[in-house]
Amino acid sequence: MGEVIELRAGEFLARVDRTGAGLRALAWRDRDIVWPYGDEGPRAFQGQVLAPWPNRVGEGVYRFAGTEYRLEVNDAATGTAIHGLVHDREWSVEEVSDDAATLRLDFGGAPGFPFPLELVLAYRLGGDGLTLTAEARNTGDTPAPFGLGFHPYLTLGEPLSVLAERGDLTLEVTAGTRLPVDDRLLPAGDPVPVEDGRLDFRTPGRQLGDTVLDTAFTSLERDGDGRAWVRVGGPEHRVSVWCDRSFDWLQVFSSDTLGGSDRRAYLAAEPMTCPANALASGTDLIVLPPGGATRHTFGITAEALPRP
Template structure:
């Protein structure tokens, strides 16, 4: 476990882990709004940075610029390479203040992903919550494939399954389509409309019920600031994740495959630049020319629902 940086602003407090540049904790009014982790490290990629690809790659195999590469398969259940290569690396601290921290990783590449990059992430707290900005710069001498995601699990203070059973849990996802997947969670065909189906969470106040989600949403609706949203609400407060225009995908995971007390206790809301298997399919894959930089931002906030 590396150094943990604590940030404060208004009613929010965050802890940022130098190991992986992960979001170890985020509280609002002294209550957790993301599933926190401690000195034993994260489980199920909670709070992690997913780069240089989010989600999974089938058998860890992909081709880029005419060359085949093989990544280590680290999800034996699906036979895939999952969630990138930077979540277990020590990042350097570039700057820290009371309400912000900037971390950098000089990624040299690996045999399965031989594309060096500089990654810079800034966490900033304000009265309206957390904003995370990310930059990825190709420091190599050839084009590089790239995808990015983040993996916060939202919590409302008790297991979401208990809230759902009482009819006290609603979900809003501002997306018009979802990506069907096979039993290994790899895409099958193209996105399909959510219109009126079990995965249509566009109307505010939609009950989660017993719907199982490990679902990538796309064709995102955006507000006037260009943000797409996932909003999870209980009877007293709401926790929300937004992604800027650089994120065309939102993965929502209802924690059904987690065991014990974690089973269906949290809701992961993951902004992603591309869907599963994008290194192999090229779907929404970013290609960085030498020296080029990709920029991204997402945030987490909370609000009181009891105020008139």
């Protein structure tokens, strides 16, 4: 693995990996609030930057500007190309301070995605947690398709399954609709309301229980700062992911398909600019003209909960 950058501010500590610009670790009051990884590298895309597309592309095939492209299928179970092309690249370090780091990748394109991009990712740690701002610029001479996501797994220090069995695990997702999917986790129709359903997590304090999630939520409901939220609460504290208006989707994954002790141990809360198969469907796909750029911000925070 590549060089690790350590950031500190207030009660938070973060470790950032030059390989993939991934979030290796994030701790608050000396406890992990994301599932960390070490020199062995990430599992299940933990902490990774998902670009130039998040989620899946069916059969790895899409058409753009009249040309068909074929990506490498890297998820054999579903026959899809998953989570982009930058998680194993070495990013350069542009700036580092005690509480901030900026990394850059000049992505020259790849088989199935011949569109060069400049990617810049800024990590900032403060008293309110971690903020990540990503910028992408088309450095080619033709339009480029683009989508972005991030893949942090939230943890409360004990497996979700244990907390849920005790009735100590709550989930809030500020979203009004969800995307139906087929058995390959590709879209199977338009978004449907979550209202009054088992996947309606808009009410604070709702127990997760035994609900299984690998679900893309949209129609995001935002606070006064324009932020949509996923909040995971335990008996003592809460860990949350927020995203700005540039993200219209939140994928929430309860880790049920992971193996061994990782099964149902963490909750991935993934801000995405577009849903699965967006390269093929065009749904919320960003098209960058030559020289065009896009900017996206999300964050992770933690807070103590009042004792009952």
